[in-house]
Amino acid sequence: MGELDSAFIQDIEHRPNLKSTEPVNDGIPTIDLSALTLADTHKLASEIGLACQEWGFFQIINHGVPLDLQRKVEKVAREFFELPSEEKRKVRRNEVNPLGYYESEHTKNVRDWKELFDFLVKDKIMIPASPETDDKELRTITNQWPQYPPEFREVFQEYAKEVEKLAFKLLELIALSLGLPENRFSGYFNGQTTSIRINYYPPCPFPHLALGVGRHKDAGVLTILAQDDVAGLQVKRKSDGEWITVKPTPNAYIVNVGDVFQVWSNEKYQSVEHRVVVNTVKERLSIPFFVQPGPHVMVKPVVELLNGENRPKYKEYNWGKFFVNRSRSDFKKLKVENIQIEHLKTVNQEK
Numbered sequence: 001m002g003e004l005d006s007a008f009i010q011d012i013e014h015r016p017n018l019k020s021t022e023p024v025n026d027g028i029p030t031i032d033l034s035a036l037t038l039a040d041t042h043k044l045a046s047e048i049g050l051a052c053q054e055w056g057f058f059q060i061i062n063h064g065v066p067l068d069l070q071r072k073v074e075k076v077a078r079e080f081f082e083l084p085s086e087e088k089r090k091v092r093r094n095e096v097n098p099l100g101y102y103e104s105e106h107t108k109n110v111r112d113w114k115e116l117f118d119f120l121v122k123d124k125i126m127i128p129a130s131p132e133t134d135d136k137e138l139r140t141i142t143n144q145w146p147q148y149p150p151e152f153r154e155v156f157q158e159y160a161k162e163v164e165k166l167a168f169k170l171l172e173l174i175a176l177s178l179g180l181p182e183n184r185f186s187g188y189f190n191g192q193t194t195s196i197r198i199n200y201y202p203p204c205p206f207p208h209l210a211l212g213v214g215r216h217k218d219a220g221v222l223t224i225l226a227q228d229d230v231a232g233l234q235v236k237r238k239s240d241g242e243w244i245t246v247k248p249t250p251n252a253y254i255v256n257v258g259d260v261f262q263v264w265s266n267e268k269y270q271s272v273e274h275r276v277v278v279n280t281v282k283e284r285l286s287i288p289f290f291v292q293p294g295p296h297v298m299v300k301p302v303v304e305l306l307n308g309e310n311r312p313k314y315k316e317y318n319w320g321k322f323f324v325n326r327s328r329s330d331f332k333k334l335k336v337e338n339i340q341i342e343h344l345k346t347v348n349q350e351k
């Protein structure tokens with residue numbers, strides 16, 4: 001079976017224990033959004049709040065995104081990744097454009113066993129030209145769409161619209177769960193940098209050495225993830241630090257709190273580490289929708305939640321600069337660790 005390129009090999013402590021990758025039933029909570037009627041909003045909000053606190057992850061069912069659209073999205077995504085490599089590389093991400101196809105993603109400087117395709121929900125956005133704080137220049141980045149399959153763009157743009165509606169609903173419920181007005185976060189999404197990624201994990205002959213995505217936390221506000229019926233996503237359980245495999249539930253989405261919510265909520269809701277294990281027989285497809293603010297937004301703990309006992313745990317930071325810093329480190333394998341919110345913790349903080 002040959003040898004695995006050393007770029008993919010995880011350090012021993014990060015390799016998965018393949019004896020315990022059976023999905024568990026008593027894993028992340030499931031929340032039924034069909035109860036989203038006026039009368040039940042507060043009950044739903046408190047269920048979601050509890051899931052955010054205890055797990056940082058939950059699944060949603062009856063979320064309102066049409067199922068036939070979900071099927072179409074999965075079909076065109078598979079058709080794209082089945083194209084010859086030369087065709088896919090016509091829309092390859094490069095040093096100038098961070099969007100499109102890519103087959104050499106690294107997480108924490110180890111190569112991920114996957115291919116991906118990234119696009120923005122807004123098609124074109126303005127972001128800082130560089131991560132340097134004193135550089136005020138902006139630049140525009142624009143989606144690149146593949147020629148094949150021909151319906152790729154239309155299907156994914158429709159999907160983006162539908163999941164965006166769901167994202168705003170979830171943001172309202174989470175605001176309520178924190179005791180805030182439901183529209184408390186909506187102003188942060190002008191010029192939003194929200195993006196969709198399609199992850200394609202081919203079968204891997206070395207699932208004990210490599211990962212589909214190495215352990216990481218999502219940097220944005222929320223992630224709404226569709227996955228097919230092949231298990232692979234593992235979440236680091238907050239209660240004991242064990243890696244728990246998420247059981248694929250038909251037609252459900254997995255939602256997780258990102259770093260921005262960790263800061264906004266001053267750590268009431270924490271962004272939880274997760275990773276993807278691969279297997280020797282089955283390919284896997286997942287489609288995360290990364291809910292992300294506008295580039296001008298200064299991220300800091302929400303002032304209404306602070307008081308003498310709950311002092312800000314983070315310094316404020318500019319989302320656009322953070323985003324650009326991360327996108328740059330996505331392109332190349334860097335010698336240094338990429339930026340994390342832990343670097344923005346306030347010092348001398350009482351715990």
Ligand SMILES: O=C(O)CCC(=O)C(=O)O
Nearest residue numbers: 199213227233276286288
């Ligand atoms: O494939 C998955 O289930 C998760 C992927 C993921 O965590 C990511 O793309 O950030």
Ligand SMILES: [Fe+2]
Nearest residue numbers: 216217218274
């Ligand atoms: Fe992730």
